[in-house]
Amino acid sequence: MKKNTETFLEMRGISKEFFGNRVLNDVSFSMQRGEILGLVGENGAGKSTLMKILFGMSVIHETGGYDGKILLDGKEVTFASPLNALDAGIGMVHQEFSLIPGFTTTENIVLNTESLKYNVLVELFGDKIKNLDFEKNTQRAKTAIAKLGFNLDETMLVSEMPVGHKQFTEIARELDREQIELIVLDEPTAVLTESEADILLQSIRTLSKEGIAIILISHRLQEIIEVADKVLVLRDGAVVQEVSASQTNVEQIAEWMVGRELHQTVIEKVDTVREEKSGELLLSVEHLWVDMPGETVRDVSFEVRRGEILGIGGLAGQGKLGIPNGIMGLHVAGGQVIFKGQPVTLNNPRFSLNIGMAFVSEDRRGVGLLLEEPLDWNIVFTAMQTQDKYVKSYLGGLIQWRDDEAMSRVAQEYIQVLEIRCTSEKQLAQELSGGNQQKICLAKAFALNPELLFVSEPTRGIDVGAKKIVLDTLRKHNKQKGTTIVMVSSELEEMRSICDRIAIVDEGFISGILPASAKSTEFGLLMVGKGKEHKEEANA
Numbered sequence: 001m002k003k004n005t006e007t008f009l010e011m012r013g014i015s016k017e018f019f020g021n022r023v024l025n026d027v028s029f030s031m032q033r034g035e036i037l038g039l040v041g042e043n044g045a046g047k048s049t050l051m052k053i054l055f056g057m058s059v060i061h062e063t064g065g066y067d068g069k070i071l072l073d074g075k076e077v078t079f080a081s082p083l084n085a086l087d088a089g090i091g092m093v094h095q096e097f098s099l100i101p102g103f104t105t106t107e108n109i110v111l112n113t114e115s116l117k118y119n120v121l122v123e124l125f126g127d128k129i130k131n132l133d134f135e136k137n138t139q140r141a142k143t144a145i146a147k148l149g150f151n152l153d154e155t156m157l158v159s160e161m162p163v164g165h166k167q168f169t170e171i172a173r174e175l176d177r178e179q180i181e182l183i184v185l186d187e188p189t190a191v192l193t194e195s196e197a198d199i200l201l202q203s204i205r206t207l208s209k210e211g212i213a214i215i216l217i218s219h220r221l222q223e224i225i226e227v228a229d230k231v232l233v234l235r236d237g238a239v240v241q242e243v244s245a246s247q248t249n250v251e252q253i254a255e256w257m258v259g260r261e262l263h264q265t266v267i268e269k270v271d272t273v274r275e276e277k278s279g280e281l282l283l284s285v286e287h288l289w290v291d292m293p294g295e296t297v298r299d300v301s302f303e304v305r306r307g308e309i310l311g312i313g314g315l316a317g318q319g320k321l322g323i324p325n326g327i328m329g330l331h332v333a334g335g336q337v338i339f340k341g342q343p344v345t346l347n348n349p350r351f352s353l354n355i356g357m358a359f360v361s362e363d364r365r366g367v368g369l370l371l372e373e374p375l376d377w378n379i380v381f382t383a384m385q386t387q388d389k390y391v392k393s394y395l396g397g398l399i400q401w402r403d404d405e406a407m408s409r410v411a412q413e414y415i416q417v418l419e420i421r422c423t424s425e426k427q428l429a430q431e432l433s434g435g436n437q438q439k440i441c442l443a444k445a446f447a448l449n450p451e452l453l454f455v456s457e458p459t460r461g462i463d464v465g466a467k468k469i470v471l472d473t474l475r476k477h478n479k480q481k482g483t484t485i486v487m488v489s490s491e492l493e494e495m496r497s498i499c500d501r502i503a504i505v506d507e508g509f510i511s512g513i514l515p516a517s518a519k520s521t522e523f524g525l526l527m528v529g530k531g532k533e534h535k536e537e538a539n540a
């Protein structure tokens, strides 16, 4: 099917308040069949909320609905639930995965719409006794996967999949729906490697040629420019620009998003060669292995000195994420880890926290937050549990009760420092936008005041303006509070801006450790395994 010029979807004058807080104000846009719309804006600008309205999600109805109209082919529609939106041909892939871990790719793709097979018992007991049609379901999954152009194993269990494969499975599920006309993708490439992201962008183009319209939300502005036909920029809940992608560029979009000129690039270049830290040995890791799906660590050894910021980089799926997850006890690990001269008991998260280490996970929804609790509670909870901080003692310590005042104080401090967009420290974590939730995870780790802080993908899902705030805050904790930091990231330039040294992981091994001031090309060679000779030298 070719793109046509008739309007297929129109959202007209959309406004939305959550408990008196206006988050969308008179937003209008329209799309044609097969058109690709890039939807961009700062964390909390209202992108996900706008899409939740389009998709009929219950959180919208439960919080007083919305004002404005949605029109499909010129006719007004109201979606009471996502099922109605799906029936109308609209699919959505959210920031958080909704797959069933114990099911295979195929089972997840056909979930709730499984093809069934007739057998003789149906005559006696009715349709309920029909069997699953294994072959047909497999065929359906294969067809949906083929549309993506990504090599997904349709028999693999979701629990054993690397994160990028989960993202493709989610999208394949939408493509399995016969009458699909529009797919909303909320930050689909945030968890993908560069080559996976390229494949996804390519499949988006293919789907568009087949007449499927796509709304792509992303903080990676370059990919918006590359793939979108049109860009819609939201700021503080209102449309500030609607422009053809071919007539703009990344810098201009970033400026519209934040509402001012961005004079300096977000990531400052490394201006000085950082000296080797010669402080006391804080952490020594020897022959660490970690069994983490998609991020297996085979044999890793490195040392971290007190006061240092060590980066750990490498291509996705090579094991860099496994290192902090293994040391902090979240995935099965072995080998030897020594912290302040004492052996660390692996496979025991509490042990690592108790001895002064903290971890900001890349999986903020999975292990990062208590979604149904307020922000202050989220920020102090771990410190309260492991360090008796933010509690008051009565009757000579016999009774302990939380110190509400101290909780509010620390929460307000981090809300201000990290510019967390919320109504107050009493707002529930689940009510925050994805990027602001990520900042809460960082605040929670800072509140622990750890001696050693592991941060994994700290700027994932963070908008172009706020990345600098996050990196500056890490640097400030390192300089002013002496926090030693191990930062795992796919963003090499960000690591180079704050780290002293950077280790590169390849195929589960460290292929080299270089000063952050080394050339990008040297890091590039290590990433593709062409630097094994650096290994001994770096670890010496």
Ligand SMILES: Nc1ncnc2c1ncn2[C@@H]1O[C@H](COP(=O)(O)OP(=O)(O)OP(=O)(O)O)[C@@H](O)[C@H]1O
Pocket: 018, 023, 041, 042, 043, 044, 045, 046, 047, 048, 049, 050, 059, 063, 421, 422, 430, 431, 432, 433, 434, 435, 436, 461, 463
């Ligand atoms: N259920 C809710 N209750 C109260 N406020 C909410 C709720 N959901 C979202 N909000 C608020 O609406 C605003 C817009 O959030 P939204 O998730 O739409 O932002 P976003 O542009 O998608 O941000 P991000 O890039 O961080 O994902 C935020 O200030 C958020 O706190």
